[in-house]
Amino acid sequence: MSGPAPGRPAVVRRAPGKLFVAGEYAVVDSGNPAILAAVDRYVTVTVSGSASPGVLVSSDLAAHPVRRRWDGGRLAADGGRERGGPVHVLSAVETVAALLAEHGLPRPGLELSVASALHADGRKFGLGSSGAVTVASVAAVAAYCGLELTRADVYRLALLATARIDPEGSGGDLAASTWGGWLLYRAPDRGFVLDLARERGTGAALRAPWPGFAVRRLPPPAGLSLQAGWTGRPASTARLVSGLHRRPWRGTCRHRRFTAAVTDVVHAMAGALEAGDGPGVLHQVRRARQELARLDDEAGLGVFTDKLRALCEAAEAAGGAAKPSGAGGGDCGIALLDAAAPRHISYVHRRWTEAGVLPLPVRVAMEGIQR
Structure with missing residues (x-):
């Protein structure tokens, strides 16, 4: 040194x-x-x-x-x-x-x-x-x-x-x-x-x-393509997380139930990824969205916006699964769609655009920090 x-x-x-x-x-x-x-x-x-x-x-x-x-x-x-x-x-x-x-x-x-x-x-x-x-x-x-x-x-x-x-x-x-x-x-x-x-x-x-x-x-999800859509509305993760912790929620039975449910989702999704079980991954993405929706209903955080709901509905209509990515309230949502069905991906992108959601052309970066 x-x-x-x-x-x-x-x-x-x-x-x-x-x-x-x-x-x-x-x-x-x-x-x-x-x-x-x-x-x-x-x-x-x-x-x-x-x-x-x-x-x-x-x-x-x-x-x-x-x-x-x-x-x-x-x-x-x-x-x-x-x-x-x-x-x-x-x-x-x-x-x-x-x-x-x-x-x-x-x-x-x-x-x-x-x-x-x-x-x-x-x-x-x-x-x-x-x-x-x-x-x-x-x-x-x-x-x-x-x-x-x-x-x-x-x-x-x-x-x-x-x-x-x-x-x-x-x-x-x-x-x-x-x-x-x-x-x-x-x-x-x-x-x-x-x-x-x-x-x-x-x-x-x-x-x-x-x-x-x-x-x-x-490993990446077998047979699935990760898609991202931007709502056009920046959101503050720190504000949303702090807002949750200011409510009389942390340490309650509802908090423990949410944490246990989300932990189970994550472990099940990791297992599905490692097993190459694409349908299993989609099922866990849907469970993850349901837990975020339940949290939103209980705590009133504003995780789901109209555009994030439209993003999720479009992916479901194409046989995929979707959810907000991160704290919600704006920013991005993700969808996992059949990688072998480009017409489904095009359909979802068209629905997103009609709803005011911008499809982001991103791929998974397999390498992190680099020169």
């Missing part, structure tokens, strides 16, 4: 977005499983050195670059710490810099350029752009600074960076962006992880076991 050398060439890393297939809401509690798929729309981060101390971040989503200076271990605006801006990028840089500092290396002066294919006209598709930019930023900054990280290291640093902003986030998007493909994922105890990093350091947090965390690859 040597830190960035003067005149070092720029480093580029890109990370894919994600779609939640099953396990939403339940996965935010440590140890509960979810299934995600990475998609071939990417956030690309380019890191180069800077003659000035601090960090300059430019993005195709922002009108102006953002400059921050080092103030201890944090990045602050002139005149004090400033809220807003590219918070996930800045937290990623701070987290990598903390690891450098533990090895006696200086906090670097850097320029980061961010390009996202997970947005349209400044509006997010709901494909995990925050997770993808965090993973790509961690990987690019670390590589530029001479750190050799495993994929697990990248995920853990990205989780630390994200949990400092939103400790309720599951990190499933980070896992999909890191490893790619179809994944069975369990979230770590974020409070434990943050305490560990504060008390023992970032390096120790990378090496220690993380309670609740697990990730493994799953």
Whole structure:
């Protein structure tokens, strides 16, 4: 570990977005499983050195670059710490810099350029752009600074960076962006992880076991094509999840029933994927949608919008199965359709378009973070 050398060439890393297939809401509690798929729309981060101390971040989503200076271990605006801006990028840089500092290396002066294919006209598709930019930023900054990280290291640093902003986030998007493909994922105890990093350091947090965390690859669904549709309405996962937890619901019998039912769905879906049982996967997608609908009825979150209902109905009419992807309230829905029946896929896309849902041309990205 040597830190960035003067005149070092720029480093580029890109990370894919994600779609939640099953396990939403339940996965935010440590140890509960979810299934995600990475998609071939990417956030690309380019890191180069800077003659000035601090960090300059430019993005195709922002009108102006953002400059921050080092103030201890944090990045602050002139005149004090400033809220807003590219918070996930800045937290990623701070987290990598903390690891450098533990090895006696200086906090670097850097320029980061961010390009996202997970947005349209400044509006997010709901494909995990925050997770993808965090993973790509961690990987690019670390590589530029001479750190050799495993994929697990990248995920853990990205989780630390994200949990400092939103400790309720599951990190499933980070896992999909890191490893790619179809994944069975369990979230770590974020409070434990943050305490560990504060008390023992970032390096120790990378090496220690993380309670609740697990990730493994799953095969793609046999004979099925994953389709995604965008409602045109961005939604805030953090707001929806926080809204649920503010209600007198967590810890109740209804909460336990929902968690148990969703856990059973995820395990059954993972088994169907591993057995090559396409009809079994469709059945579990329908069960997952029913559990989200029941949660929506009980908690009044607004998970299902008119466009998400239309998205699901169109897929069912074509013999497929569909549901919201993620927290709902807008963003994306997914459908699994017969891969050998392109006319069914065309029919669903036509129905979606008529309902104001934009079919997104995405495929599963089998590789995660990459150069």
